[in-house]
Amino acid sequence: MDFFARQDQARRNTTVLLVYFSLAVLVTILSVYVATVVGIGIFKSQSPVQIQWESGNPDSLSSFGDVLTDGLPWFDKELFFLITAIVGMIVFLGYSIMTFRLSQGGKSVATLLGGRPLNPSTTKADEVKLRNVVEEMAIASGLPMPEIYLLDHEPGINAFAAGYSGSDAVIGVTRGSLKILTRDELQGVVAHEFSHILNGDMRLNMRLSCLAHGILFIAETGNLLLQLPFRARLGGGNKKEGGSLLLVVFAAGVVLAIVGSIGYFFTSALKAAISRQREFLADAAAVQFTRNPAGIGGVLKKIGGFAKGSKLNAPQASQASHFFFSQGISFFLGNLLSTHPPLKKRILAIDPHFQNEFPEISPNYRAGDYGGSLEGSSGLHEAAGVLFAGDLSMLQRPEDVLKTVGKLKPVQIRQAARLRESFHQNLFQAAHEPFGARGLIVATLVAHHRNSPEATERLIRVAGPELAEEVRQQLPLVIDLPSSRMLSLIDLSLPALRQLSPDQFRSFRQMVQKLIEEDSSISLFEYTLQKILFRHLDSHFSPKARQSSAEFYSLKQILAPVLTLLGALAYFDSDEVLVIEDSFQKGCQQLNLTGESYHLPEREACGLAEVDESLDLLQKATPGLKRNILYACATLVMSNSKISPEEAELLRAIADTLDCPIPPFASGLDS
Amino acid sequence: MSFIILALVVVILVAVLLVAVVVIGIYNGLVSLRNRYQNAYAQIDVQLKRRYDLIPNLVETAKGYMKHERETLEAVIAARNTAFSANQKAAQNPGDPQSMTALSGAEAGLTGALSRLMVVAEAYPDLKANQNMMQLSEELTSTENKVAFARQAYNDAVMTYNTKRETFPDNIVANTFNFTAAQLFEITNAAEKEAPKVSFT
Numbered sequence: 001m002d003f004f005a006r007q008d009q010a011r012r013n014t015t016v017l018l019v020y021f022s023l024a025v026l027v028t029i030l031s032v033y034v035a036t037v038v039g040i041g042i043f044k045s046q047s048p049v050q051i052q053w054e055s056g057n058p059d060s061l062s063s064f065g066d067v068l069t070d071g072l073p074w075f076d077k078e079l080f081f082l083i084t085a086i087v088g089m090i091v092f093l094g095y096s097i098m099t100f101r102l103s104q105g106g107k108s109v110a111t112l113l114g115g116r117p118l119n120p121s122t123t124k125a126d127e128v129k130l131r132n133v134v135e136e137m138a139i140a141s142g143l144p145m146p147e148i149y150l151l152d153h154e155p156g157i158n159a160f161a162a163g164y165s166g167s168d169a170v171i172g173v174t175r176g177s178l179k180i181l182t183r184d185e186l187q188g189v190v191a192h193e194f195s196h197i198l199n200g201d202m203r204l205n206m207r208l209s210c211l212a213h214g215i216l217f218i219a220e221t222g223n224l225l226l227q228l229p230f231r232a233r234l235g236g237g238n239k240k241e242g243g244s245l246l247l248v249v250f251a252a253g254v255v256l257a258i259v260g261s262i263g264y265f266f267t268s269a270l271k272a273a274i275s276r277q278r279e280f281l282a283d284a285a286a287v288q289f290t291r292n293p294a295g296i297g298g299v300l301k302k303i304g305g306f307a308k309g310s311k312l313n314a315p316q317a318s319q320a321s322h323f324f325f326s327q328g329i330s331f332f333l334g335n336l337l338s339t340h341p342p343l344k345k346r347i348l349a350i351d352p353h354f355q356n357e358f359p360e361i362s363p364n365y366r367a368g369d370y371g372g373s374l375e376g377s378s379g380l381h382e383a384a385g386v387l388f389a390g391d392l393s394m395l396q397r398p399e400d401v402l403k404t405v406g407k408l409k410p411v412q413i414r415q416a417a418r419l420r421e422s423f424h425q426n427l428f429q430a431a432h433e434p435f436g437a438r439g440l441i442v443a444t445l446v447a448h449h450r451n452s453p454e455a456t457e458r459l460i461r462v463a464g465p466e467l468a469e470e471v472r473q474q475l476p477l478v479i480d481l482p483s484s485r486m487l488s489l490i491d492l493s494l495p496a497l498r499q500l501s502p503d504q505f506r507s508f509r510q511m512v513q514k515l516i517e518e519d520s521s522i523s524l525f526e527y528t529l530q531k532i533l534f535r536h537l538d539s540h541f542s543p544k545a546r547q548s549s550a551e552f553y554s555l556k557q558i559l560a561p562v563l564t565l566l567g568a569l570a571y572f573d574s575d576e577v578l579v580i581e582d583s584f585q586k587g588c589q590q591l592n593l594t595g596e597s598y599h600l601p602e603r604e605a606c607g608l609a610e611v612d613e614s615l616d617l618l619q620k621a622t623p624g625l626k627r628n629i630l631y632a633c634a635t636l637v638m639s640n641s642k643i644s645p646e647e648a649e650l651l652r653a654i655a656d657t658l659d660c661p662i663p664p665f666a667s668g669l670d671s
Numbered sequence: 672m673s674f675i676i677l678a679l680v681v682v683i684l685v686a687v688l689l690v691a692v693v694v695i696g697i698y699n700g701l702v703s704l705r706n707r708y709q710n711a712y713a714q715i716d717v718q719l720k721r722r723y724d725l726i727p728n729l730v731e732t733a734k735g736y737m738k739h740e741r742e743t744l745e746a747v748i749a750a751r752n753t754a755f756s757a758n759q760k761a762a763q764n765p766g767d768p769q770s771m772t773a774l775s776g777a778e779a780g781l782t783g784a785l786s787r788l789m790v791v792a793e794a795y796p797d798l799k800a801n802q803n804m805m806q807l808s809e810e811l812t813s814t815e816n817k818v819a820f821a822r823q824a825y826n827d828a829v830m831t832y833n834t835k836r837e838t839f840p841d842n843i844v845a846n847t848f849n850f851t852a853a854q855l856f857e858i859t860n861a862a863e864k865e866a867p868k869v870s871f872t
Contacts (some may be wrong), residue, residue, distance in 0.1 A: 096692075100696065101695070111699070123720075196692050223685075223688070343853075434714065434821065435821070466820075471812075499714055499824065500824055501711070501824040501831075502827065504824055505819075
């Protein structure tokens with residue numbers, strides 16, 4: 001199963017869940033209805049006065065059974081609609097509350113759990129270790145650097161990933177994990193969480209939370225109603241009519257509480273079943289990514305041997321249990337509701353020789369800090385050879401491009417670490433604090449132009465006096481970097497830029513825009529930079545700008561943007577008319593678009609603005625469609641010549657916009 | 672009749688739930704804004720610490736050349752130590768009016784002492800030409816830029832938080848759950864505020 005298939009499966013799971021959820025709501029409505037009919041029946045049979053008053057029917061002295069058979073029909077349209085409306089509204093309200101709460105993306109989950117954002121320029125050894133591990137994974141996978149949250153008050157070993165997409169993803173790690181895990185083990189945990197990001201589990205998890213809360217809300221409303229009569233009684237004014245009203249409220253409360261709890265139980269069981277399956281997948285992926293079963297295996301064993309285990313203190317933990325690395329809360333009904341498979345099973349899946357020997361971890365335990373794990377630990381790193389997964393020479397066939405999407409390989413992680421270390425120390429520091437990161441972006445833009453000294457100076461002045469100084473310092477360090485590595489640096493500086501205040505971001509954004517448009521032409525590098533920067537930062541500063549879910553399910557709906565994209569690539573590939581036409585046709589064939597009606601768009605219709613618009617539309621296609629489009633793009637680019645570094649970068653930019661992260665290609669880095 | 676009662680229940684229920692939803696929303700908004708400004712302070716903290724680390728080195732280098740300026744050098748070190756402890760207090764509870772005002776004062780004192788040192792250093796060409804000194808003062812300027820920048824971000828965050836805290840109906844929630852006002856971090860440079868001295872000679 002590749003990246004796209006897993007993404008598709010995550011979506012299918014959501015659909016299945018929606019079906020079950022609708023069923024659950026329907027059953028809830030029916031049971032509330034039946035309960036109400038029976039309730040009214042009892043009510044009528046016991047207080048005849050009320051009935052006379054109500055219906056004016058003189059035959060109301062009949063017994064309860066008669067009421068059911070003749071007095072009251074089993075199906076009362078008005079009552080049914082009323083109950084449907086009430087239950088529907090409660091569920092919708094519960095769903096909306098959670099959706100609203102999670103509308104901020106991953107940040108909101110982290111805040112809900114009492115997380116604190118990790119300062120990108122931190123100097124504490126533990127925190128630096130965590131930041132470095134996450135950075136390595138981010139570079140290796142081609143994902144933008146997620147924001148890191150620390151759960152300071154959690155002594156247990158646990159971690160989570162949350163968010164709707166790569167742009168707003170956060171990774172949270174407990175204080176206990178930092179203290180107790182070695183670097184290799186921490187890497188295993190982070191790899192596990194990255195697998196959740198890459199496989200689309202996060203979005204699934206967010207949806208699960210919202211839906212489950214809709215049902216849970218019925219029970220909560222019931223509980224509220226149960227308390228209401230007692231509160232109201234204290235207020236006095238106990239008339240007879242008030243008394244019967246209270247009785248109705250009390251009865252409604254009991255019914256809602258019971259039905260809601262049962263519904264919640266089943267939704268949770270369902271949620272847990274899906275979640276457990278994804279956990280095994282993530283564990284396997286963590287081993288695959290790091291090629292080091294000892295890492296993640298060690299974590300699981302430590303959780304088993306540690307008194308605190310993976311338990312969480314935060315009161316909100318139960319709502320977010322399925323986000324976590326390991327079981328965060330315990331249930332009365334054990335396995336059925338566990339969002340994670342049993343620890344022993346997970347360990348056995350990784351280490352078949354495991355025999356229940358959990359290491360003893362005292363509360364004061366501290367993992368030995370050793371930094372050199374990158375080169376050491378497992379010979380498998382070496383066995384994999386010096387192949388760089390993103391090396392251009394590896395990209396012989398279009399399939400090779402697809403294979404790299406959403407994949408992490410141990411060599412890549414190692415290369416990513418090397419890439420990180422290859423940056424000049426000053427650049428590296430600058431990328432981690434907001435002031436320097438801004439200078440870095442300006443410096444790359446200026447360096448890219450390779451202008452005369454006067455023109456360079458004019459560009460630098462756009463940045464303003466204080467920043468100009470910073471830019472001048474960084475310029476000599478970035479000027480010789482290949483554009484792919486500049487982009488990696490920009491990926492790294494995203495968390496620092498998220499620290500800007502909204503005002504600072506606005507003026508920074510304007511300045512970057514101005515710099516890009518300075519020479520009244522937008523180059524590919526400038527376009528990519530702008531795309532990465534604004535796509536990932538805009539969604540942070542204004543959460544409403546986030547893209548919606550899949551809207552396009554067939555190629556026909558998005559034919560025009562696809563043709564524009566392929567046309568632009570064809571023009572980019574060559575200058576000869578025949579070659580352009582030929583490669584365009586090859587791209588079309590890959591999508592089974594054969595025939596007269598699919599002809600090459602005019603060159604003017606394939607400008608950057610048009611491509612940009614098209615990509616925005618294509619973003620809303622299903623993963624399967626995106627896969628085909630990306631494949632067609634790769635086919636087109638490779639049809640006539642070998643892939644050039646620029647084309648590789650363009651493919652990467654397209655893939656990134658389509659939410660299919662491709663690791664950076666290793667041009668210009670000696671391995 | 673039961674229909675009316677049920678409708679009544681529904682109306683009350685909806686009203687109660689709506690109020691609850693609004694309160695939850697406001698509360699969460701306040702928490703995330705508070706987190707944001709506290710986090711923005713962490714950014715300042717890193718840069719201030721860097722600055723406090725640089726100053727003793729600077730003084731050590733200057734000592735060799737400025738034998739007759741002991742007082743100025745001691746004043747810098749004293750101001751640095753005051754600011755250092757003020758920052759430690761402020762970092763524990765960012766936004767707390769008392770400690771933030773203390774830090775503002777201490778920082779203004781340190782900036783003043785440093786600029787006096789720089790003025791005096793002008794009289795020592797050897798010191799100015801010293802490679803170490805040049806590097807250190809360059810670092811110091813760059814760090815001060817970063818502090819100013821981080822301070823701006825912090826003040827923006829505090830302002831957003833304070834505004835939300837004071838507007839209706841958020842202020843009711845804020846007062847109920849004890850969200851106290853946060854203090855801006857402003858360094859008023861004494862020299863900047865003074866009117867320029869004009870003298871005819």
